[in-house]
Amino acid sequence: MDAQGQTRALFGNPQTGPFFVMDAEPGDVLAIHIKRLRLNRDYADSLDSIVGRAQTPALAAKATALDKPVRWTLDRQRGRARPEAATGKLKDFWVPVRPMLGGLAVAPGFGNAPISTGDTGRFGGNMDFNEIREGATVYLPVSQPGALLYLGDAHALQGDGETSQYALETSMDVEFSVDVIKSRAQSAPRVESATQVMVLGQAGSLDDALRAATAGMAQWLEQDYGLSLSETAQVLGSSVSFVVANLAGRSVGVAAKLDKALLRRVERAPGSTPGARP
């Protein structure tokens, strides 16, 4: 539902697009700058769920009455969200809003089947990563002429992993611009904020997603900073952060993060592309 409460798309994870990006060709990377991301409605819808991937058997035995809808009030003035009808312990509970896009993708490669807006991959997708916010730049590898960018699934906020299956699902005004970085290898989605560089590994288990995130970060450090694998090992061992991005989809996500302040102390590789400017 849009700002006026009108239904604009059926099913979950509504998207806008695809946008054909001039000059974007297979083998390039698309840099999407999220310039503005603003709530345009006074409520969001969620659930009181705990996703199966976060449940122990003992917790599952107690969780049988969950999965009910919960409406949240969005106080845009003060930047706060609260469960509208809470009467008990959560009567005075509120959390700061932190608007983000759950979905952001380009078309997958030749030979791939069409994908659901709920799915994810190397091309991005329903990443549900709470760092895809105003001010962030997302880098996605292009597989089709024109990239065929689409984005949506606006979340007023979510904790790591979207453990309630639905985040605070709402409507948003979005402004973005794109750059094309020509001929650049990239194994996994990358995100850059004012302070951090991040690589998102996505796979069928957290263990495999973390492997993909680490390999993707090693690739970035080699490409843009000219680090040897030994140097990368030292940077990661001393400084990497790993957070769980998503638990609610078919694939899960783990993000590897490094502070840009830290990387400024790494002598910059001469031929590194201007794509990432940490």
Place this chain on the structure above:
Amino acid sequence: MDAQGQTRALFGNPQTGPFFVMDAEPGDVLAIHIKRLRLNRDYADSLDSIVGRAQTPALAAKATALDKPVRWTLDRQRGRARPEAATGKLKDFWVPVRPMLGGLAVAPGFGNAPISTGDTGRFGGNMDFNEIREGATVYLPVSQPGALLYLGDAHALQGDGETSQYALETSMDVEFSVDVIKSRAQSAPRVESATQVMVLGQAGSLDDALRAATAGMAQWLEQDYGLSLSETAQVLGSSVSFVVANLAGRSVGVAAKLDKALLRRVERAPGSTPGARP
């Protein structure tokens, strides 16, 4: 090796203890307040490794020349660490020190075999969690009379997961005090900092560790805040953070974190114990 460079313990993960804590009995929880944690040496030893759990097959094929020792210089004045002999890209690289204890444990329960200082469990152990720092309180369930507390494995700093297999291993001055919280169930190690409450899940895979962390946080929210599982689901879904604590041991660790500022907005359960004071 201690402050003077004298070898004080063989093998990895050196510990001090066990300390018999008066009044601590099976079924209690031991609260360990880490009051002071200060580097007392000017160097630390590490490796340029990437642990197997962070390697994709493609990364593994390139990682065959790693696993060499790296000495780091610790500049205690400025609170910085740098790889001592770095000549290439890492010539000007440094990271802020962030002293932490890799190991902190009580004795495991009756019927358990003795455990290595490199192992972990519900009782704590070689958790290698970089939030166990000066100012933190760690809560561990007591299984033996006197608790039999031990601690050690001082790290000048480490990234999430201790991906280099050895963190910046060094020597430290440690001051701590303990409280006994009587008769309190606790399924997993808990850590409390000035700003956050954290539960550490430890298991054979990140997927199972995250489940244990989530169940442990649900237990805490029920015990100290009287939250129903539905309310817990809303708090987690909107606000939880999941970080990877440890990848270098037999078990891995995932921590669930919540901001204490947030929990102050939850009406406090009347009968909640004084153990946690978020």
Place this chain on the structure above:
Amino acid sequence: MDAQGQTRALFGNPQTGPFFVMDAEPGDVLAIHIKRLRLNRDYADSLDSIVGRAQTPALAAKATALDKPVRWTLDRQRGRARPEAATGKLKDFWVPVRPMLGGLAVAPGFGNAPISTGDTGRFGGNMDFNEIREGATVYLPVSQPGALLYLGDAHALQGDGETSQYALETSMDVEFSVDVIKSRAQSAPRVESATQVMVLGQAGSLDDALRAATAGMAQWLEQDYGLSLSETAQVLGSSVSFVVANLAGRSVGVAAKLDKALLRRVERAPGSTPGARP
């Protein structure tokens, strides 16, 4: 390529269909009886790969020269396959052929995106399970009017998991018939041979796939044999087999198997459907 070596489909996992099955409606189960499955060509194509999911880091470091094509000769008279050009240790190596269908599926449910012939789910798909052979019956839950059955990806044989990424890919004559079992819940693909009942769990990790297989078998035992969960626990604990079906796709597969001889000793539930006749 077909029996005459003519290319009939591009890309991997060629399929025939979809077939509209009269009377098949959402909520039913389609029973596909594989009546005849015969090789119709004298060769098969494979690789000398070891899939990433079967590689330790140490193995990955040694596996860099693999992934080369290997043609196998199929001796249909004697029912044997051998690597055509083997000169070394495998000069006299042969394995008995064991023709199977890698792919067998119905259309996924309303709201799902179209799926690749390489993908899998509750609806079946590219299961690559070496028990889907002549004489087997496969049960798949119907989600669309007419079921929209398709099948293909003929393998002369494969080990568990299709660890070489391509099995012995070849062409086959296939005869099958279908039955519709009305209004029957089924959480996962089921396979029945002359001697066993099997449920295939498919998920992003073997750990989760095994959980799905176990739950699917418990569902079957309750439906057709009227077993309580306590009785199911005793049957599984004493008698279940778990094999790894597939390691080569996005999801992996684990099959739970029970001998039909064993189940004959379980008093049959009065109202059980005729779908499975173990």
Place this chain on the structure above:
Amino acid sequence: MDAQGQTRALFGNPQTGPFFVMDAEPGDVLAIHIKRLRLNRDYADSLDSIVGRAQTPALAAKATALDKPVRWTLDRQRGRARPEAATGKLKDFWVPVRPMLGGLAVAPGFGNAPISTGDTGRFGGNMDFNEIREGATVYLPVSQPGALLYLGDAHALQGDGETSQYALETSMDVEFSVDVIKSRAQSAPRVESATQVMVLGQAGSLDDALRAATAGMAQWLEQDYGLSLSETAQVLGSSVSFVVANLAGRSVGVAAKLDKALLRRVERAPGSTPGARP
């Protein structure tokens, strides 16, 4: 409890040993030939559990009344076991006995902590693998002078994975002999039956256990058959079986199996040791 019902050991997984094996030194492999394994009691004790590792959240929600003791009658004349007090659907249920040793181990290496009889590792341990039966030979890498062999935890039978947490726990007469194979590398436990060679991978997840089993089998094929990794890939891809050995312990187990008939068609490596004689 022994043949006469007298308690001989407290807690789970009772063992006999350790036996000091003359000539066994670190770096050797101990071959344990299980010559006789006979039930000597008329009952076994088990549970009606489904281990957490086999439960989906939905199954867990229904499994809250399980975990009750179940006594089984062992009919040694006819080689059958049946739940003693079954009245419902399992009234006529029986399964053939298949006596096996749940535990078989040598002492772990220097620097390791003592281990529980419930734990497992490269040294063997509480493997709970139902192929460790009369006639089998188990190969374990020696880490201590004299090997310090111990064995026990007699199971009348169990399904794959010991999903009921306790198998049919009973007492047994055991006869075995040992051989020492000098100076032989071995990364994981190996088992040889009359018809198969098997390698048992043990780790914190099935995914990692399968990796260890595959790497261990590749090591065996190289050592005893001189297979290149490309040849190993072809043998595995066409012929390997993967079964789940154990789900009930801290580590889980996956076994890779190959038929010895098949390996007879591989030209034998000239210098291969006599340890394995497939």
